Amino acid sequence: ExxxxxxxxxxxxxxxxxxxxxxxxxxxxxxxxxxxxxxxxxxxxxxxxxxxxxxxxxxxxxxxxxxxxxxxxxxxxxxxxxxxxxxxxxxxxxVHLKAENENKIEKMKEEIQRVKADNYNLKVESKNKIEKMQEEIDNLKAERENLKERLTNLEDRGLCIGCYGDRVNCWLIPCHHWVLCLTCYRYRLQDRKCPVCRQDIQSAVPFYGM
CATH class of the missing domain: 1.10.287 (Helix Hairpins)
Incomplete structure:
Protein backbone atom coordinates (compact mmCIF):
# COMPACT_ATOMS: atom_id res chain seq x y z
CA GLU A 1 0.00 0.00 0.00
CA VAL A 95 -2.28 -19.55 35.27
CA HIS A 96 0.62 -21.77 36.34
CA LEU A 97 1.31 -19.65 39.42
CA LYS A 98 -2.37 -19.65 40.35
CA ALA A 99 -2.53 -23.44 40.09
CA GLU A 100 0.69 -23.78 42.09
CA ASN A 101 -0.56 -21.40 44.78
CA GLU A 102 -3.88 -23.22 44.98
CA ASN A 103 -2.02 -26.50 45.51
CA LYS A 104 0.09 -24.93 48.24
CA ILE A 105 -2.99 -23.45 49.92
CA GLU A 106 -4.76 -26.82 49.78
CA LYS A 107 -1.75 -28.56 51.35
CA MET A 108 -1.59 -25.90 54.06
CA LYS A 109 -5.29 -26.39 54.81
CA GLU A 110 -4.76 -30.14 55.06
CA GLU A 111 -1.78 -29.59 57.37
CA ILE A 112 -3.85 -27.25 59.55
CA GLN A 113 -6.60 -29.86 59.83
CA ARG A 114 -4.05 -32.54 60.70
CA VAL A 115 -2.45 -30.36 63.38
CA LYS A 116 -5.88 -29.52 64.79
CA ALA A 117 -6.77 -33.21 64.92
CA ASP A 118 -3.45 -34.04 66.61
CA ASN A 119 -3.98 -31.23 69.09
CA TYR A 120 -7.48 -32.46 69.88
CA ASN A 121 -6.20 -36.02 70.34
CA LEU A 122 -3.44 -34.76 72.62
CA LYS A 123 -5.96 -32.83 74.71
CA VAL A 124 -8.20 -35.89 75.03
CA GLU A 125 -5.22 -38.11 75.85
CA SER A 126 -3.90 -35.63 78.40
CA LYS A 127 -7.33 -35.29 79.98
CA ASN A 128 -7.65 -39.08 80.25
CA LYS A 129 -4.17 -39.37 81.78
CA ILE A 130 -4.93 -36.60 84.27
CA GLU A 131 -8.18 -38.26 85.27
CA LYS A 132 -6.41 -41.61 85.63
CA MET A 133 -3.60 -40.07 87.69
CA GLN A 134 -6.11 -38.27 89.87
CA GLU A 135 -7.93 -41.54 90.41
CA GLU A 136 -4.65 -43.23 91.37
CA ILE A 137 -3.84 -40.36 93.72
CA ASP A 138 -7.24 -40.66 95.36
CA ASN A 139 -6.74 -44.41 95.73
CA LEU A 140 -3.30 -43.90 97.25
CA LYS A 141 -4.69 -41.31 99.64
CA ALA A 142 -7.44 -43.69 100.69
CA GLU A 143 -4.94 -46.52 101.07
CA ARG A 144 -2.65 -44.28 103.06
CA GLU A 145 -5.45 -43.24 105.38
CA ASN A 146 -6.43 -46.87 105.80
CA LEU A 147 -2.84 -47.81 106.56
CA LYS A 148 -2.52 -44.98 109.05
CA GLU A 149 -5.65 -46.13 110.77
CA ARG A 150 -4.37 -49.70 110.92
CA LEU A 151 -1.00 -48.53 112.21
CA THR A 152 -2.69 -46.44 114.85
CA ASN A 153 -4.74 -49.42 115.98
CA LEU A 154 -1.71 -51.67 116.03
CA GLU A 155 0.39 -49.12 117.87
CA ASP A 156 -2.35 -48.65 120.41
CA ARG A 157 -2.41 -52.39 120.92
CA GLY A 158 1.40 -52.64 120.76
CA LEU A 159 1.29 -55.29 118.02
CA CYS A 160 3.89 -55.73 115.27
CA ILE A 161 2.63 -54.43 111.91
CA GLY A 162 4.63 -57.13 110.12
CA CYS A 163 3.02 -60.23 111.60
CA TYR A 164 0.08 -58.72 113.54
CA GLY A 165 0.73 -61.33 116.23
CA ASP A 166 3.81 -60.58 118.34
CA ARG A 167 4.19 -57.42 120.33
CA VAL A 168 6.58 -54.65 119.31
CA ASN A 169 9.96 -55.13 121.00
CA CYS A 170 12.53 -52.98 119.08
CA TRP A 171 13.37 -49.40 118.09
CA LEU A 172 14.27 -48.73 114.44
CA ILE A 173 17.40 -46.61 113.98
CA PRO A 174 17.66 -43.77 112.97
CA CYS A 175 13.92 -42.95 112.67
CA HIS A 176 13.07 -44.29 116.20
CA HIS A 177 9.78 -45.81 115.11
CA TRP A 178 8.70 -48.86 117.09
CA VAL A 179 6.31 -50.86 114.96
CA LEU A 180 8.08 -54.21 114.45
CA CYS A 181 9.06 -57.22 116.44
CA LEU A 182 12.65 -58.47 116.25
CA THR A 183 11.57 -61.51 114.27
CA CYS A 184 9.97 -59.42 111.51
CA TYR A 185 12.90 -57.00 111.54
CA ARG A 186 15.42 -59.82 111.15
CA TYR A 187 13.61 -62.20 108.78
CA ARG A 188 10.55 -60.59 107.16
CA LEU A 189 11.65 -57.01 106.38
CA GLN A 190 13.14 -57.50 102.89
CA ASP A 191 13.68 -53.91 101.69
CA ARG A 192 15.22 -52.78 105.03
CA LYS A 193 13.04 -49.63 105.12
CA CYS A 194 10.82 -48.39 107.92
CA PRO A 195 7.18 -49.31 107.18
CA VAL A 196 6.05 -45.93 108.51
CA CYS A 197 8.44 -43.33 107.03
CA ARG A 198 10.23 -45.49 104.41
CA GLN A 199 13.60 -44.37 105.69
CA ASP A 200 16.53 -46.79 105.42
CA ILE A 201 16.97 -48.80 108.63
CA GLN A 202 20.54 -48.97 109.92
CA SER A 203 19.81 -51.13 112.95
CA ALA A 204 17.20 -52.08 115.54
CA VAL A 205 17.54 -51.72 119.31
CA PRO A 206 15.60 -54.39 121.24
CA PHE A 207 13.63 -53.58 124.38
CA TYR A 208 11.44 -55.67 126.59
CA GLY A 209 8.78 -55.26 129.20
CA MET A 210 6.34 -52.99 127.34
Whole structure:
Protein backbone atom coordinates (compact mmCIF):
# COMPACT_ATOMS: atom_id res chain seq x y z
CA GLU A 1 0.00 0.00 0.00
CA UNK A 2 2.87 2.38 0.85
CA UNK A 3 4.71 1.35 -2.31
CA UNK A 4 1.58 2.14 -4.35
CA UNK A 5 1.39 5.63 -2.85
CA UNK A 6 5.09 6.22 -3.58
CA UNK A 7 4.57 5.18 -7.21
CA UNK A 8 1.70 7.68 -7.55
CA UNK A 9 3.91 10.43 -6.08
CA UNK A 10 6.67 9.52 -8.53
CA UNK A 11 4.21 9.95 -11.40
CA UNK A 12 3.22 13.39 -10.12
CA UNK A 13 6.84 14.62 -10.12
CA UNK A 14 7.69 16.91 -13.08
CA UNK A 15 9.84 15.42 -15.82
CA UNK A 16 13.46 16.49 -15.45
CA UNK A 17 13.78 16.83 -19.24
CA UNK A 18 11.09 19.50 -19.46
CA UNK A 19 13.54 22.38 -18.85
CA UNK A 20 15.18 21.54 -22.22
CA UNK A 21 11.78 21.83 -23.93
CA UNK A 22 11.20 25.07 -22.09
CA UNK A 23 14.56 26.31 -23.32
CA UNK A 24 13.54 25.66 -26.91
CA UNK A 25 10.29 27.55 -26.44
CA UNK A 26 12.22 30.34 -24.76
CA UNK A 27 14.54 30.53 -27.78
CA UNK A 28 11.54 30.73 -30.10
CA UNK A 29 10.14 33.63 -28.12
CA UNK A 30 13.53 35.34 -28.04
CA UNK A 31 13.64 35.32 -31.85
CA UNK A 32 10.46 37.39 -32.06
CA UNK A 33 10.76 41.11 -32.70
CA UNK A 34 8.79 42.22 -29.61
CA UNK A 35 11.39 42.17 -26.84
CA UNK A 36 8.98 43.11 -24.05
CA UNK A 37 6.66 40.28 -24.97
CA UNK A 38 9.61 37.92 -25.12
CA UNK A 39 10.81 39.03 -21.73
CA UNK A 40 7.33 38.46 -20.27
CA UNK A 41 7.16 34.96 -21.63
CA UNK A 42 10.66 34.27 -20.34
CA UNK A 43 9.69 35.33 -16.82
CA UNK A 44 6.56 33.21 -16.99
CA UNK A 45 8.55 30.17 -18.06
CA UNK A 46 11.02 30.75 -15.23
CA UNK A 47 8.18 30.90 -12.75
CA UNK A 48 6.75 27.69 -14.17
CA UNK A 49 10.14 26.00 -13.90
CA UNK A 50 10.60 27.20 -10.31
CA UNK A 51 7.08 26.06 -9.39
CA UNK A 52 7.72 22.62 -10.90
CA UNK A 53 11.00 22.42 -8.98
CA UNK A 54 9.23 23.34 -5.73
CA UNK A 55 6.52 20.76 -6.36
CA UNK A 56 9.18 18.15 -7.09
CA UNK A 57 10.95 18.97 -3.84
CA UNK A 58 7.66 18.86 -1.94
CA UNK A 59 6.81 15.48 -3.47
CA UNK A 60 10.29 14.15 -2.59
CA UNK A 61 9.91 15.43 0.95
CA UNK A 62 6.41 13.92 1.23
CA UNK A 63 7.67 10.60 -0.13
CA UNK A 64 10.53 10.66 2.39
CA UNK A 65 8.09 11.36 5.21
CA UNK A 66 5.80 8.54 4.06
CA UNK A 67 8.75 6.14 3.89
CA UNK A 68 9.95 7.21 7.34
CA UNK A 69 6.45 6.87 8.79
CA UNK A 70 6.10 3.46 7.19
CA UNK A 71 9.39 2.32 8.75
CA UNK A 72 8.36 3.67 12.14
CA UNK A 73 4.99 1.99 11.74
CA UNK A 74 6.71 -1.34 11.06
CA UNK A 75 8.91 -0.87 14.15
CA UNK A 76 5.85 -0.08 16.26
CA UNK A 77 4.01 -3.07 14.81
CA UNK A 78 6.92 -5.31 15.82
CA UNK A 79 6.90 -3.79 19.29
CA UNK A 80 3.15 -4.35 19.59
CA UNK A 81 3.52 -7.95 18.45
CA UNK A 82 6.32 -8.51 20.98
CA UNK A 83 4.24 -6.91 23.74
CA UNK A 84 1.26 -9.08 22.85
CA UNK A 85 3.48 -12.17 23.02
CA UNK A 86 4.75 -11.01 26.41
CA UNK A 87 1.17 -10.50 27.60
CA UNK A 88 0.23 -14.02 26.52
CA UNK A 89 3.29 -15.42 28.28
CA UNK A 90 2.41 -13.49 31.44
CA UNK A 91 -1.13 -14.88 31.27
CA UNK A 92 0.23 -18.43 30.94
CA UNK A 93 2.65 -17.84 33.82
CA UNK A 94 -0.18 -16.45 35.94
CA VAL A 95 -2.28 -19.55 35.27
CA HIS A 96 0.62 -21.77 36.34
CA LEU A 97 1.31 -19.65 39.42
CA LYS A 98 -2.37 -19.65 40.35
CA ALA A 99 -2.53 -23.44 40.09
CA GLU A 100 0.69 -23.78 42.09
CA ASN A 101 -0.56 -21.40 44.78
CA GLU A 102 -3.88 -23.22 44.98
CA ASN A 103 -2.02 -26.50 45.51
CA LYS A 104 0.09 -24.93 48.24
CA ILE A 105 -2.99 -23.45 49.92
CA GLU A 106 -4.76 -26.82 49.78
CA LYS A 107 -1.75 -28.56 51.35
CA MET A 108 -1.59 -25.90 54.06
CA LYS A 109 -5.29 -26.39 54.81
CA GLU A 110 -4.76 -30.14 55.06
CA GLU A 111 -1.78 -29.59 57.37
CA ILE A 112 -3.85 -27.25 59.55
CA GLN A 113 -6.60 -29.86 59.83
CA ARG A 114 -4.05 -32.54 60.70
CA VAL A 115 -2.45 -30.36 63.38
CA LYS A 116 -5.88 -29.52 64.79
CA ALA A 117 -6.77 -33.21 64.92
CA ASP A 118 -3.45 -34.04 66.61
CA ASN A 119 -3.98 -31.23 69.09
CA TYR A 120 -7.48 -32.46 69.88
CA ASN A 121 -6.20 -36.02 70.34
CA LEU A 122 -3.44 -34.76 72.62
CA LYS A 123 -5.96 -32.83 74.71
CA VAL A 124 -8.20 -35.89 75.03
CA GLU A 125 -5.22 -38.11 75.85
CA SER A 126 -3.90 -35.63 78.40
CA LYS A 127 -7.33 -35.29 79.98
CA ASN A 128 -7.65 -39.08 80.25
CA LYS A 129 -4.17 -39.37 81.78
CA ILE A 130 -4.93 -36.60 84.27
CA GLU A 131 -8.18 -38.26 85.27
CA LYS A 132 -6.41 -41.61 85.63
CA MET A 133 -3.60 -40.07 87.69
CA GLN A 134 -6.11 -38.27 89.87
CA GLU A 135 -7.93 -41.54 90.41
CA GLU A 136 -4.65 -43.23 91.37
CA ILE A 137 -3.84 -40.36 93.72
CA ASP A 138 -7.24 -40.66 95.36
CA ASN A 139 -6.74 -44.41 95.73
CA LEU A 140 -3.30 -43.90 97.25
CA LYS A 141 -4.69 -41.31 99.64
CA ALA A 142 -7.44 -43.69 100.69
CA GLU A 143 -4.94 -46.52 101.07
CA ARG A 144 -2.65 -44.28 103.06
CA GLU A 145 -5.45 -43.24 105.38
CA ASN A 146 -6.43 -46.87 105.80
CA LEU A 147 -2.84 -47.81 106.56
CA LYS A 148 -2.52 -44.98 109.05
CA GLU A 149 -5.65 -46.13 110.77
CA ARG A 150 -4.37 -49.70 110.92
CA LEU A 151 -1.00 -48.53 112.21
CA THR A 152 -2.69 -46.44 114.85
CA ASN A 153 -4.74 -49.42 115.98
CA LEU A 154 -1.71 -51.67 116.03
CA GLU A 155 0.39 -49.12 117.87
CA ASP A 156 -2.35 -48.65 120.41
CA ARG A 157 -2.41 -52.39 120.92
CA GLY A 158 1.40 -52.64 120.76
CA LEU A 159 1.29 -55.29 118.02
CA CYS A 160 3.89 -55.73 115.27
CA ILE A 161 2.63 -54.43 111.91
CA GLY A 162 4.63 -57.13 110.12
CA CYS A 163 3.02 -60.23 111.60
CA TYR A 164 0.08 -58.72 113.54
CA GLY A 165 0.73 -61.33 116.23
CA ASP A 166 3.81 -60.58 118.34
CA ARG A 167 4.19 -57.42 120.33
CA VAL A 168 6.58 -54.65 119.31
CA ASN A 169 9.96 -55.13 121.00
CA CYS A 170 12.53 -52.98 119.08
CA TRP A 171 13.37 -49.40 118.09
CA LEU A 172 14.27 -48.73 114.44
CA ILE A 173 17.40 -46.61 113.98
CA PRO A 174 17.66 -43.77 112.97
CA CYS A 175 13.92 -42.95 112.67
CA HIS A 176 13.07 -44.29 116.20
CA HIS A 177 9.78 -45.81 115.11
CA TRP A 178 8.70 -48.86 117.09
CA VAL A 179 6.31 -50.86 114.96
CA LEU A 180 8.08 -54.21 114.45
CA CYS A 181 9.06 -57.22 116.44
CA LEU A 182 12.65 -58.47 116.25
CA THR A 183 11.57 -61.51 114.27
CA CYS A 184 9.97 -59.42 111.51
CA TYR A 185 12.90 -57.00 111.54
CA ARG A 186 15.42 -59.82 111.15
CA TYR A 187 13.61 -62.20 108.78
CA ARG A 188 10.55 -60.59 107.16
CA LEU A 189 11.65 -57.01 106.38
CA GLN A 190 13.14 -57.50 102.89
CA ASP A 191 13.68 -53.91 101.69
CA ARG A 192 15.22 -52.78 105.03
CA LYS A 193 13.04 -49.63 105.12
CA CYS A 194 10.82 -48.39 107.92
CA PRO A 195 7.18 -49.31 107.18
CA VAL A 196 6.05 -45.93 108.51
CA CYS A 197 8.44 -43.33 107.03
CA ARG A 198 10.23 -45.49 104.41
CA GLN A 199 13.60 -44.37 105.69
CA ASP A 200 16.53 -46.79 105.42
CA ILE A 201 16.97 -48.80 108.63
CA GLN A 202 20.54 -48.97 109.92
CA SER A 203 19.81 -51.13 112.95
CA ALA A 204 17.20 -52.08 115.54
CA VAL A 205 17.54 -51.72 119.31
CA PRO A 206 15.60 -54.39 121.24
CA PHE A 207 13.63 -53.58 124.38
CA TYR A 208 11.44 -55.67 126.59
CA GLY A 209 8.78 -55.26 129.20
CA MET A 210 6.34 -52.99 127.34
Missing amino acids: VDEVLEKLEILKPNQEEPNEDAEIQNQYSNRPNKEENQGHTKFRKLCIEEKSDKSNQIDKLASQITDNHQRSEVNANKIEKLQEDIQQVKVDN
